[in-house]
Amino acid sequence: MAKFKYYWEDFQPGQVRELGSTTVSREEIIQFATQFDPQPFHLDDEAAKASVFGGLCASGWHTCAMAMRLMVTNFLHETSSLGSPGLDNLKWNKPVFPGDTLRLQHTILETRPMSKRQDVGLVHTVWAMFNQHEEQVLHMEGWAMFRRREKSPEPTPLANK
Amino acid sequence: MAKFKYYWEDFQPGQVRELGSTTVSREEIIQFATQFDPQPFHLDDEAAKASVFGGLCASGWHTCAMAMRLMVTNFLHETSSLGSPGLDNLKWNKPVFPGDTLRLQHTILETRPMSKRQDVGLVHTVWAMFNQHEEQVLHMEGWAMFRRREKSPEPTPLANK
Numbered sequence: 001m002a003k004f005k006y007y008w009e010d011f012q013p014g015q016v017r018e019l020g021s022t023t024v025s026r027e028e029i030i031q032f033a034t035q036f037d038p039q040p041f042h043l044d045d046e047a048a049k050a051s052v053f054g055g056l057c058a059s060g061w062h063t064c065a066m067a068m069r070l071m072v073t074n075f076l077h078e079t080s081s082l083g084s085p086g087l088d089n090l091k092w093n094k095p096v097f098p099g100d101t102l103r104l105q106h107t108i109l110e111t112r113p114m115s116k117r118q119d120v121g122l123v124h125t126v127w128a129m130f131n132q133h134e135e136q137v138l139h140m141e142g143w144a145m146f147r148r149r150e151k152s153p154e155p156t157p158l159a160n161k
Numbered sequence: 162m163a164k165f166k167y168y169w170e171d172f173q174p175g176q177v178r179e180l181g182s183t184t185v186s187r188e189e190i191i192q193f194a195t196q197f198d199p200q201p202f203h204l205d206d207e208a209a210k211a212s213v214f215g216g217l218c219a220s221g222w223h224t225c226a227m228a229m230r231l232m233v234t235n236f237l238h239e240t241s242s243l244g245s246p247g248l249d250n251l252k253w254n255k256p257v258f259p260g261d262t263l264r265l266q267h268t269i270l271e272t273r274p275m276s277k278r279q280d281v282g283l284v285h286t287v288w289a290m291f292n293q294h295e296e297q298v299l300h301m302e303g304w305a306m307f308r309r310r311e312k313s314p315e316p317t318p319l320a321n322k
Contacts, residue, residue: 036226038233039242052243060245061226065197068222072199081200082213084221086252092245
């Protein structure tokens with residue numbers, strides 16, 4: 001009786017999942033930026049208009065955090081997820097503005113066993129987030145660890161010499 | 162009369178800056194995770210003890226957000242920063258636990274003019290965060306855009322033909 005719907009064995013390269021959407025408010029953008037990224041273009045309309053972004057926009061870390069929330073709520077909570085060692089090639093392609101609705105798409109690139117732990121496997125994925133105009137606002141390539149459904153059998157002991 | 166202390170021209174490869182430290186509480190870890198990363202090992206002591214992390218620990222996105230806050234407060238607010246297009250090679254090397262004190266170190270790898278905009282330059286940097294045991298908890302390599310102190314002169318017009 002499995003505890004989760006998805007274990008490492010259930011992931012295959014090429015699988016694409018739509019992981020829902022979220023709408024971000026002006027208040028949420030300012031609240032996150034006040035706490036973690038108080039740069040003028042995340043807090044102040046006039047400063048933001050004069051910036052390269054052209055208007056008040058979300059911290060890139062806020063965009064990542066919103067993607068993570070969709071990932072957990074609409075996927076990871078049904079999996080044997082054990083966290084992530086890191087990621088690569090993170091791009092904030094476009095600014096995220098107040099009222100934007102962001103959807104997350106998740107594609108599996110590759111899976112491999114973990115050499116150090118027989119009960120854990122790694123999964124390499126692309127996260128892509130799009131706004132309501134179908135413009136991509138976020139891209140990243142992450143590694144995640146998942147518990148395996150069944151441990152591989154222990155290696156057969158070498159014959160006594 | 163420059164508005165900022167540091168413009169793109171002031172950054173040189175090899176410069177290392179210590180950007181202060183911050184201490185994270187259990188309440189802050191749980192608050193961030195509740196909003197953005199509600200996985201059991203970020204919220205619940207028993208689940209976390211049974212996880213690969215061995216105890217309740219911060220969301221990796223929370224660690225990044227704390228690094229960003231130090232970056233803004235202790236560096237970017239004195240600069241002509243224009244935001245970042247993205248980053249590479251992000252590693253969450255070790256878990257961050259309640260009560261940990263994290264310090265941020267920033268090293269400049271490379272600078273280059275921006276081909277599309279004469280008034281903007283790019284800076285390639287390493288962010289490294291360490292806990293109070295001098296264990297590295299975060300590594301990333303980011304690109305940032307900074308306004309230049311002075312525009313390059315406009316290209317000389319071609320002679321009339």
